Amino acid sequence: MPxxxxxxxxxxxxxxxxxxxxxxxGDDCAALEPPARELLVTTDMLMDGTDFIxxxxxxxxxxxxxxxxxxxxxxxxxxxxxxxxxxxxxxxSHGADLARELFLGLRDVADAFxxxxxxxxxxxxxxxxxxxxxxxxxxxxxxxxRRGGARPGxxxxxxxxxxxxxxxxxxxxxxxxxxxxxxxxxxxxxxxxDISDGLSADLNHICExxxxxxxxxxDAVPITDAARELSRTxxxxxxxxxxxxxxxxxxxFTVSPEDGTKLLARRPFPSLAKIGECVETGLWLEINGTRQxxxxxxxxxxx
Amino acid sequence: MPxxxxxxxxxxxxxxxxxxxxxxxGDDCAALEPPARELLVTTDMLMDGTDFIxxxxxxxxxxxxxxxxxxxxxxxxxxxxxxxxxxxxxxxSHGADLARELFLGLRDVADAFxxxxxxxxxxxxxxxxxxxxxxxxxxxxxxxxRRGGARPGxxxxxxxxxxxxxxxxxxxxxxxxxxxxxxxxxxxxxxxxDISDGLSADLNHICExxxxxxxxxxDAVPITDAARELSRTxxxxxxxxxxxxxxxxxxxFTVSPEDGTKLLARRPFPSLAKIGECVETGLWLEINGTRQxxxxxxxxxxx
Numbered sequence: 001m002p003x004x005x006x007x008x009x010x011x012x013x014x015x016x017x018x019x020x021x022x023x024x025x026g027d028d029c030a031a032l033e034p035p036a037r038e039l040l041v042t043t044d045m046l047m048d049g050t051d052f053i054x055x056x057x058x059x060x061x062x063x064x065x066x067x068x069x070x071x072x073x074x075x076x077x078x079x080x081x082x083x084x085x086x087x088x089x090x091x092x093s094h095g096a097d098l099a100r101e102l103f104l105g106l107r108d109v110a111d112a113f114x115x116x117x118x119x120x121x122x123x124x125x126x127x128x129x130x131x132x133x134x135x136x137x138x139x140x141x142x143x144x145x146r147r148g149g150a151r152p153g154x155x156x157x158x159x160x161x162x163x164x165x166x167x168x169x170x171x172x173x174x175x176x177x178x179x180x181x182x183x184x185x186x187x188x189x190x191x192x193x194d195i196s197d198g199l200s201a202d203l204n205h206i207c208e209x210x211x212x213x214x215x216x217x218x219d220a221v222p223i224t225d226a227a228r229e230l231s232r233t234x235x236x237x238x239x240x241x242x243x244x245x246x247x248x249x250x251x252x253f254t255v256s257p258e259d260g261t262k263l264l265a266r267r268p269f270p271s272l273a274k275i276g277e278c279v280e281t282g283l284w285l286e287i288n289g290t291r292q293x294x295x296x297x298x299x300x301x302x303x
Numbered sequence: 304m305p306x307x308x309x310x311x312x313x314x315x316x317x318x319x320x321x322x323x324x325x326x327x328x329g330d331d332c333a334a335l336e337p338p339a340r341e342l343l344v345t346t347d348m349l350m351d352g353t354d355f356i357x358x359x360x361x362x363x364x365x366x367x368x369x370x371x372x373x374x375x376x377x378x379x380x381x382x383x384x385x386x387x388x389x390x391x392x393x394x395x396s397h398g399a400d401l402a403r404e405l406f407l408g409l410r411d412v413a414d415a416f417x418x419x420x421x422x423x424x425x426x427x428x429x430x431x432x433x434x435x436x437x438x439x440x441x442x443x444x445x446x447x448x449r450r451g452g453a454r455p456g457x458x459x460x461x462x463x464x465x466x467x468x469x470x471x472x473x474x475x476x477x478x479x480x481x482x483x484x485x486x487x488x489x490x491x492x493x494x495x496x497d498i499s500d501g502l503s504a505d506l507n508h509i510c511e512x513x514x515x516x517x518x519x520x521x522d523a524v525p526i527t528d529a530a531r532e533l534s535r536t537x538x539x540x541x542x543x544x545x546x547x548x549x550x551x552x553x554x555x556f557t558v559s560p561e562d563g564t565k566l567l568a569r570r571p572f573p574s575l576a577k578i579g580e581c582v583e584t585g586l587w588l589e590i591n592g593t594r595q596x597x598x599x600x601x602x603x604x605x606x
Contacts, residue, residue: 027512028379028496029343029440031447039342040332041421045390045435047428076331087348087435118344121435125350132348132390132424132435137332144334193331209330 030118032083032136038144040137042073048091048128052171059098061171062131063105069196070135071113071175072249076194077144078184079137081113081177086120089130102131113177142184145253150191150210154278155260159251160271162199163227163241170247180251182268192253198246204283204296206254216243216276216294218287243285244298254278333421335386335439341447343440345376351394351431355474362401364474365434366408372499373438374416374478375552379497380447381487382440384416384480389423392433405434416480445487448556453494453513457581458563462554463574465502466530466544473550483554485571495556501549507586507599509557519546519579519597521590546588547601557581 046066048054054062067084074081086106090099099122110117115135159176176194183189191206199221207214218239227241234241252275255263260274276286285294347369351357355365370387377384389409393402402425413420418438462479479497486492494509502524510517521542530544537544555578558566563577579589588597 027447027449027451028376029345029382029447031341031343031380031442034338034340034342034441037337038334039337039439040334041386041388041437041439042332043388043390043422043424043435043437045392045424045426045433047392047426047430047433049430050426050428073331077334079332083344085344085346085437087346087437089348089350089433119346121346121348123348123350123353125353127350127352127430127433130348130350130392130430130433130435132346132433134344134346134388134390134437136342136344138337139334144330144332146330148330 030083032118035082035138037141038139040074040077040079040139040144041134042070043132043134044069044073045130045132047130054129057171059101060105062129063102064109065171066131066133067106067109068173068175068249070133071109071115071177072194074135074137075175075177075180076192076251077137077139078142078180078189078192079139079144080181081115081135081137083118083136084110084115085134086117087132088120088122089127090122090124091129092124092126140181140184145184145189145192146209147191147193147206148209150206150212150254150278152212152278152280153257154190154254155257155274156203156214156216156252156254156276156278157260157263158199158222158273158275161222161224162195162248162250163224163238163245164230165226165245165247167226167229169224169226173249175249176251179269183253186266186268187255187259187262190254190256192251195248195250195252196246198244198298199248199252200243200283200294200298201246201296203252206252207283213279213281213283214276215279215284215286215291218285220273220275222271222273240298243294335421338385338441340444341442343377343380343382343442343447344437345373346435346437347372347376348433348435350433357432360474362404363408365432366405367412368474369434369436370409370412371476371478371552373436374412374418374480375497377438377440378478378480378483379495379554380440380442381445381483381492381495382442382447383484384418384438384440386421386439387413387418388437389420390435391423391425392430393425393427394432395427395429443484443487448487448492448495449512450494450496450509451512453509453515453557453581455515455581455583456560457493457557458560458577459506459517459519459555459557459579459581460563460566461502461525461576461578464525464527465498465551465553466527466541466548467533468529468548468550470529470532472527472529476552478552479554482572486556489569489571490558490562490565493557493559495554498551498553498555499549501547501601502555503546503586503597503601504549504599506555509555510586516582516584516586517579518582518587518589518594521588523576523578525574525576543601546597
């Protein structure tokens with residue numbers, strides 16, 4: 001509850017006035033202007049030792065990741081993020097600097113998307129750092145994009161290169177909010193999600209919800225330099241990293257072939273890539289014309 | 304994000320269909336019907352060893368407390384709770400039973416108020432249990448009740464007896480959602496909050512936000528049997544427990560004397576009690592006609 005938000009006065013002094021916020025801290029709840037369309041809600045909790053290693057990466061990057069991961073979920077529905085709340089379990093062993101750095105990181109990302117942090121709950125305890133963010137958003141006039149709308153024949157796109165996010169991208173990514181809105185205005189997005197589990201796994205989620213299959217073009221999947229770097233020592237190919245690593249926080253989505261053609265012609269942002277097509281059933285990877293089964297873990301036997 | 308909500312299928316099978324939820328689990332966000340009026344948002348995080356002791360109280364009561372504490376904040380604004388999300392950090396040392404019991408407890412309270420759990424994030428880790436709930440609500444047509452609207456001369460009421468919640472009430476309370484709505488319909492609630500820090504502290508919050516003072520009538524403050532029980536061994540009086548213990552999750556609020564008279568005549572629920580009046584400045588306790596300063600901690604020198 002905002003009344004307990006230790007740093008709220010400090011934060012408030014640094015937060016631009018926001019027309020959507022009708023009541024702020026100092027009350028038991030925040031009160032926001034009601035959204036005009038569907039209200040989107042998502043929540044993600046990050047824990048030290050699981051989602052980040054605080055002593056290695058620093059609190060500011062943890063704050064950034066916590067906010068960005070939530071906004072990425074709003075982006076995945078092609079929504080406009082409107083507000084966020086933040087709950088913290090801060091380790092007793094740290095001082096107030098930890099909270100301040102965390103909030104700076106949370107605000108780095110929230111400010112970039114004009115998202116007010118409207119409330120929270122700041123606690124300290126004997127355990128390790130836990131950061132829980134809930135983000136609210138609003139669907140656009142075209143409605144929220146779900147995972148279940150893909151059809152056989154759809155073209156599959158990804159918003160940017162994949163793999164190797166463990167080398168840093170998983171902390172420092174920019175959620176694809178603007179890109180999702182741009183795409184949603186330009187074409188009919190039939191199914192979309194953000195890549196947190198890995199391309200194969202998240203594409204598989206779309207296939208399961210849409211009751212269809214997919215074939216990925218192994219030569220077309222864009223691969224990061226980080227995936228290539230990891231590959232040198234990991235015993236896995238760069239493509240395997242791109243298919244399975246996860247926490248890329250890019251968007252994978254499907255559109256009709258007509259809309260796909262339009263996207264390739266207009267190319268609304270340079271990292272957009274067509275990476276495959278939907279089929280009736282199964283999850284497949286095609287390389288040099290040869291199609292082989294693709295596990296949702298990203299594993300391909302012959303690579 | 305709902306897609307990662309391990310128990311969502313299990314939960315969903317036990318959740319009545321809810322007209323406010325337009326999209327459910329299986330997508331990156333939940334999508335809800337937009338509220339007609341101000342959207343209320345609150346969040347509370349509970350941690351093992353701080354807010355409860357899991358090994359002593361069991362997971363079901365922890366789940367109940369986590370949901371009830373959040374709905375109590377919605378009640379404090381006289382709002383209607385509409386949805387909740389739940390994020391969990393589950394200790395590796397426990398099995399799936401812990402999550403199941405937690406969700407049963409969360410649902411015990413959510414169901415009682417027709418609140419759908421629309422999403423969440425279920426994690427396991429090496430640390431202790433952390434439960435973070437975010438509740439959404441909607442203001443009524445009379446608007447949300449804030450803490451800052453009390454005026455000198457207002458009468459101060461409390462929704463029920465106070466003190467000694469550590470003996471069990473802090474886990475098993477019913478959030479005063481229905482009572483708040485009833486009161487809000489009957490009279491103009493000028494300032495209100497729920498009692499989590501303790502009557503003195505929370506009344507002090509109202510005074511600070513309203514820039515006024517308050518005098519409590521020591522003989523009128525309703526006291527629980529638990530406060531009397533604690534008093535036998537604590538070295539503190541039952542009244543001191545009622546003033547300072549906290550986690551009562553009753554409502555303290557102010558109304559005009561006219562509305563106060565109406566409440567005493569109509570008495571919408573039996574535990575309602577008039578406990579004092581607002582004054583220009585200071586926080587005071589009056590016993591047998593003698594007024595003495597009251598610390599926000601609940602401490603009174605002469606008691």
